[in-house]
Amino acid sequence: MTALQHAPTSSRIAAIDVVRGLAILGTLGTNIWIFTDPDGPAGLLTVVETGTITANVEAAIRFLANGKFLALLTLLFGIGLELQYRSALRRRGRWPGWYLWRAALLFGEGLMHYVLIFEFDVLMSYAVTSMLVAYLIGRSERVIRGWTVATVSLHVAFLSVVTFGLLTGHASMNGTHSDRYASGSYLEQVLARLTGWGAFRAEAIFIIPMSVALFLIGARLYRAGVFAPEGQRLRNRLMLFGFGVGVPLNLVTAYAGPDWFMVDRYLLPPTIALGLLGLIPAVLGAMRGAPGFVRRGLTAVGRTALSCYVFQNLVATILCYGWGFGLAVRFDWARPWWVIAAWAAICATFLTLSTWWLRHFERGPLEAAWNWAYRLPQRKKTPESIDGRSPRDISRC
Template structure:
């Protein structure tokens, strides 16, 4: 498959905006990320968090699996060894995620995707039977881990204890960097915890691509995904959102990935059903999707500058307007990177970080190709 899949760009754009919809609640908590994890929001904030929590992480993870399948097909078509160069690609993603974590955001997902992609790269070319067995095994492990954590929260105190700090409302950027390095085991624990879920969703994305979910022939499959994800999982997810902090893991790691499947089916059906020239919304989302890595890092950088004490400090200043000012901040940041993505793509084929990443990816083979022959 060499033709660009338009629905993928739109889905990536939706996933990037939705990921900020989850992260914005962390940035706008004046007590910092640790306090956010243990917070007990009111009804309005609980509902607003429900709209994005875990769902777009799941969607983005599915799309990484689709991308891995496309990379595998490209390698096979060109006669390249697999996973071969892909491992270098994953290593670069890990390095980029590490810098993103240290310099900008505690809950970076790129490092986790890099580790998961290295594992799944060795599975992607195996038979459907083998892939199904790996999905069942990883899925069972994931459900077991979530069940253990949920039982511990239910019978051990009812939730995750929050720890408020003035580091984010009053501290400097170097102090926050030092705290991320010091607390690395705490903040990176999620990365290890969700690897089984990542394996399942990566492989699910690859299998959905093979099943034709992005083609006209996949209409029936997309319909099933919408019913299961939005008709069944979403209402259950709403219940767990209000069930209390002890259900945190189920509310984020079990039901939202199922909702993500429904979102994938719905958005893809809408894109395939549109006729004529793309409208403003589809064009803007597609451009964000084409610059997804740049927009992901930019949104977290801008949110930090707006909310933290070393920037405008809006998290503390506007806490009295919570939760209502938070969706406004989300919309403003989204509008900003949609405009910037559109302006950038007028002159370039890829986003700025994508261009830098592509240069680094090609560097070892570029040097080898230009080395003089003895």
């Protein structure tokens, strides 16, 4: 219990909301290259040939976003699980108890998101991971350390095997051209997700070991005080590791060709995400004065993260795919400039809308629906009997 005493104890930490908001918009910075590619999901595997100004710009921007914010979001999910665990301890509630129902609801939402909107949904993977980590979060430091080392080792071993196959020609990362996203109907895309389950869900499965490790690391960093005023030394170490080690190595793999795709996307970005987890709270702590539009907007996006994650992907599909406005084909000649503009416009829209929404409602629309579904099987219980927490405590976690 000693480790728990060093972390912040407030039920809502503003810096966490800001970091979460940045991570949500950052994931769009990765996914936008999929939505704006006429080949759709195959664009994830597209290798940018450098040499021209536009190609160099696209390669640099892809490097900045690729995998980093997904890893940051994963760390934050681990921190969120730690907050749930702390809340149960404070109120002497059962653990994991109803948390497993929360994870099941997240899986269901991820399933709908996958089928109806986006091939590379991450919510289903997070739901499975959270069910596993829920049984580990309260164990001893030795057990948590052992599981972290084991899952990192498994993840690195898998990436090493695949990378070796790519380097030796025994594996390929080439995407398959399809007109389904450029000119196909919405129902055709839904059917493709249902019939192509194995291919589209492969990423969600093989990142589970990495996600388990990042969940546990995020929880441990929170306990160590990464968001606490006295945690600057820890934040400095994270920045030194993430930016001093991760960035140089990731720059090499980013321009090393398609054979290093797995390392470039799934191995080095988590180290940079640790640097971001140290940098952002440090910057926020140094700020003075009232928050401006961007900071208020990021806080609002962080508080409505589920809604923003799903709806920003929905907006991107409507704008880019053939059944919508078809901008992916129409503006393919203007890459990467129009892609950058599309990302910035969607981000500005959600910064504005989420801020406005929270002025009128306590939760985001999907968060409200989720809260209703979470409480539905417990409707005969008193508010205080739900995991030992009141509704207000639940909304803050």
